């Protein structure tokens with residue numbers, strides 16, 4: 001039992017009314033806990049409290065942890081006695097804005113604050129699956145800290161969406177002892193079909209960890225159409241659970257014995273030739 005964790009992914013719709021979005025998230029977690037008493041960790045999507053988009057960020061920014069969204073998550077974690085990985089919100093500190101994921105312990109205390117390290121900057125031409133133009137860096141400041149939290153007996157590495165593209169970050173989390181990586185995310189419908197599952201399975205196979213993503217529900221009428229497909233990938237790099245596109249909640253038991261099994265049977269971490277890599281780095 002100690003090596004198991006029951007988690008929920010809440011693929012929620014997100015509209016323009018922040019108070020309503022937060023209330024819906026809180027009510028949904030409460031209902032899931034009532035239906036699944038074993039639930040230990042709830043995970044929310046990137047930008048779960050407000051619409052995602054450069055034009056929206058300054059308007060919806062809040063302080064961490066004093067702001068109303070954080071206070072609601074803290075109270076909810078304490079009320080239900082569960083961990084919460086609070087997707088992300090736009091955080092304001094002084095004149096700077098960050099895309100920030102907060103992590104809450106069952107006693108309501110803040111145990112992690114991850115500021116997105118790799119800001120989403122991309123210009124895909126329309127000829128490629130409809131294209132996408134996005135430049136978070138025009139409005140947001142990048143975080144500069146790694147975030148590893150202890151959830152039950154497990155070390156969990158946190159990233160936000162675009163962070164999932166960077167294998168170095170996942171590798172460092174693995175070397176720090178993580179058995180699960182969680183990325184609240186909001187890929188759009190352009191690159192989602194190409195890269196969403198591929199990246200998640202790649203990080204899992206490279207590092208022999210569980211990789212979990214949680215997306216907002218798809219809304220074809222919104223300015224930024226999220227891909228959906230919130231997902232649990234296991235350390236064999238198999239898709240263990242996957243949501244569809246709309247509003248959907250997944251409750252899944254994670255068995256961390258699988259991490260040790262995969263690492264024993266395919267011992268790539270021990271086979272790494274860091275001596276060769278170090279030499280190549282010195283030579284280049």
Ligand SMILES: O=C(O)CCC(=O)C(=O)O
Pocket residue numbers: 046119120160161162163165185186187188191195
């Ligand atoms: O990396 C990508 O393709 C999408 C990233 C993204 O949507 C985000 O970081 O919010």
